Amino acid sequence: MSEQIVKKTYTCIVCPNGCDIEAKLRGKEILSVTGHTCPKGEAYVRQELENPTRTIATSVLVLGGEIPLASVRLTSPIPKELIFPAMEEIKKICLNAPVTAGTVVLSRVCGTDSDVIVTKNVGVV
Numbered sequence: 001m002s003e004q005i006v007k008k009t010y011t012c013i014v015c016p017n018g019c020d021i022e023a024k025l026r027g028k029e030i031l032s033v034t035g036h037t038c039p040k041g042e043a044y045v046r047q048e049l050e051n052p053t054r055t056i057a058t059s060v061l062v063l064g065g066e067i068p069l070a071s072v073r074l075t076s077p078i079p080k081e082l083i084f085p086a087m088e089e090i091k092k093i094c095l096n097a098p099v100t101a102g103t104v105v106l107s108r109v110c111g112t113d114s115d116v117i118v119t120k121n122v123g124v125v
């Protein structure tokens with residue numbers, strides 16, 4: 001029995017235009033991508049279908065700092081299915097002040113090539 005053709009719709013997030021894009025699939029085969037008004041939109045939808053990735057920007061605890069949290073982010077996007085495991089790892093981080101922006105506080109999160117880095121200085125109380 002041949003697989004059914006399925007339609008999936010996306011709102012492109014690459015730029016503020018927010019084009020509605022439709023993909024037609026048969027199983028995992030992408031038959032068509034329509035509705036994008038530039039090549040970036042098609043690339044975005046193909047990436048979402050073939051290898052969706054996400055990034056994280058959050059905060060971690062700081063002890064003895066002028067503020068109790070330091071903002072952190074990933075150095076590169078990771079596979080979407082690793083976002084929750086990565087957040088669990090990041091939640092365990094507790095830094096001692098002072099904290100310097102750019103410091104790597106967790107390398108190769110969940111076995112990926114992405115590191116967690118601090119994005120804000122936090123001085124001592």
Ligand code: SF4
Binds near residue numbers: 015017038039041
């Ligand atoms: S398809 Fe192109 S123009 Fe439309 S939202 Fe995406 S990036 Fe912007």
